Each structure stands twice: as C-alpha cells, then as structure tokens.
Amino acid sequence: MPEGHTLHRLALLHHKAYAGSPVRVSSPQGRFSADASLVDGSVLEAAEAHGKHLFHVYGPDRVVHVHLGLYGTFTDGEPPVPEPVGQVRMRLVGGAQWTDLRGPTRCELLTDVEVDALRGRLGPDPLRADAEPERVWERISRSRSSVAVLLMDQSVIAGVGNVYRAELLFRHGIHPSVLGRDLDRALWDEMWPDLVALMELGVHRGRIDTVRDEHLPEATGRAPRQDRHGGEVYVYRRTGMPCLVCGTAIRTEVLAARNNYWCPTCQPA
Known part of the structure; x- marks a missing residue:
C-alpha cells in the first residue's frame, strides 16, 4: 500500500495540473458516475493529502476522497485523451493533462462534515503543516x-x-x-x-x-x-x-x- 509521501506527491501533481480551472470528471467504469456528475465541469480549488488519503476539493460540500488501498493507481498523460483501458474508476481531463484512477479502495464524493469526521479519525500527518x-x-x-x-x-x-x-x-x-x-x-x-x-x-x-x-x-x-x-x-x-x-x-x-x-x-x- 502506498505510504503517505506518495499521496502528498500526487496531491502536489494534481494541484499543479488542475487547480484553478474547470475539470472534466467522469467514470468510464461506471461505479463513480453519479458522484462524478456532481463535480464534472467544476473548478478544482485544491488537491491535498492527509496520511494515505487524497482529497480533491471542488467547493463547499464537494470533496472527492480517494484511498488507493493495495491496488489503486493513477496514470496520466497529455492530449489527445485515449480511450479508457481497463476499469477506470475516475477520469480527470483539464488543461494539458488527463489522469485515470484504477482500483482504489475508496473513490467517493464527501461533504465537508464527512471530510472532517474522516480526518478526525486520523492522527497527525508528519507532512502537513498543521501536524501536532x-x-x-x-x-x-x-x-x-x-x-x-x-x-x-x-x-x-x-x-x-x-x-x-x-x-x-x-x-x-x-x-x-x-x-x-x-x-x-x-x-x-x-x-x-x-x-x-x-x-x-x-x-x-x-x-x-x-x-x-x-x-x-x-x-x-x-x-x-x-x-x-x-x-x-x-x-x-x-x-x-x-x-x-x-x-x-x-x-x-x-x-x-x-x-x-x-x-x-x-x-x-
């Protein structure tokens, strides 16, 4: 299972690639389709990590939470965007990049209250400025x-x-x-x-x-x-x-x- 540095590295990469611009969000596999439709076309405000959890923040009560688990992986590339290969749970397309997520343990849309509850169950993260x-x-x-x-x-x-x-x-x-x-x-x-x-x-x-x-x-x-x-x-x-x-x-x-x-x-x- 990826350790915390991997999620923070992903957060930095995703923030640099997508934050501040509208992002097309879809679920070629279909398992994330309903949640994806609620943020599709929205501006990604921030990407951040806490421990082994990744958060894509699209606004109040619209936070996509990803936990890679043992098998989850992200792949990315530049346009043109290819046809999905395998079970792509979530696809992001924006600016000059596309990113596919496959095999995560969790990929879900959470409210701010739900995010706070999740983070409340976690200990301090050595890589976060707010760690105690x-x-x-x-x-x-x-x-x-x-x-x-x-x-x-x-x-x-x-x-x-x-x-x-x-x-x-x-x-x-x-x-x-x-x-x-x-x-x-x-x-x-x-x-x-x-x-x-x-x-x-x-x-x-x-x-x-x-x-x-x-x-x-x-x-x-x-x-x-x-x-x-x-x-x-x-x-x-x-x-x-x-x-x-x-x-x-x-x-x-x-x-x-x-x-x-x-x-x-x-x-x-």
Whole structure:
C-alpha cells in the first residue's frame, strides 16, 4: 500500500495540473458516475493529502476522497485523451493533462462534515503543516502496545507504512518490541523530525530512501539495491542479508499482520 509521501506527491501533481480551472470528471467504469456528475465541469480549488488519503476539493460540500488501498493507481498523460483501458474508476481531463484512477479502495464524493469526521479519525500527518507531534507523543507514551505497532496505527500517526516504520526504528536503534510507554521522550524528540525529513525526501524523490550518506553504495562499494520498491533502505525486505552498519543478518517476523524487519545487533532487545 502506498505510504503517505506518495499521496502528498500526487496531491502536489494534481494541484499543479488542475487547480484553478474547470475539470472534466467522469467514470468510464461506471461505479463513480453519479458522484462524478456532481463535480464534472467544476473548478478544482485544491488537491491535498492527509496520511494515505487524497482529497480533491471542488467547493463547499464537494470533496472527492480517494484511498488507493493495495491496488489503486493513477496514470496520466497529455492530449489527445485515449480511450479508457481497463476499469477506470475516475477520469480527470483539464488543461494539458488527463489522469485515470484504477482500483482504489475508496473513490467517493464527501461533504465537508464527512471530510472532517474522516480526518478526525486520523492522527497527525508528519507532512502537513498543521501536524501536532505532541498529540502523537501523548498517545505513544501512554500505550502498552509496542512502538512498532503504534507507528503503523493511522489513528496515532497518519501516513506511516511498513517501510517508514521499519526504517525509523532502525535509524534510532529501537527494537520492535519496545512498548510505547517505555520509549524515552528525548529519543522521540529525535525520531519525529527524522521521520518528517525522510518523508519529505520521499515526496521530492518519489521513492523511499533512508540510508545515510556513509552507508550508500557509492561510499561502501556495494551493489545498489535491486527491488521493485526502489530506494536505498537499511532493513526493509532485506531478510537474511547483512546489516549495512554491522553485518548481522537482518531478521523478520509478522507483527500485527505485517512483516517487520530489524537488526538484532543495532536494535537490541
């Protein structure tokens, strides 16, 4: 599932391409047709993201909400606009671009009240200017759940997924089993700005890179990472491979129904 940086990157791209002008909105597949007709031809006022949720704002009580889920994807191109290929849930056409959405978990028109309710269920988003890290700390510091579980809880922090979770814990030497209530406040005060910086880098590059300069392939002479997710990482999907810092074999286990990765030497229990 795409992590928060992907949705913020999409919001920036869609805002740049469509905001301020009328947009043709349709649903070639048909499942979004009724809602699409209510905003078709309207001016897109803004595109923004909160966590793993994307919002196209067309005006009061007219906000298209998209959650990509596991299979949702956007594709785009320049005119001429081609015939739809596959199950296109939503098509946007405006200015010098067209965009197709396929396979999302949610694509729906919401009122402002419904948007507020949805966002009210989400935790602070590290990529938003209105994020309140103190709210995150209050939840974590009172919890008997592990930090690894809490980082993936969208009601605690919005936008963090499996990759950022594993990589943030590694970068700060935290074993996945450490409980939220046992996390040191000074350590958390280092983790939050690091998470913000990593996710901002993800927005800029369009991929997740978490490896410090001294551990990059060009610095160590190792081969670059070969993985469909792209980016240079320390532990994510590196089970059995040597840690880039200490050489210990990376381990994995299922935690809250997701694979979690860590180095037993750099992240001691």
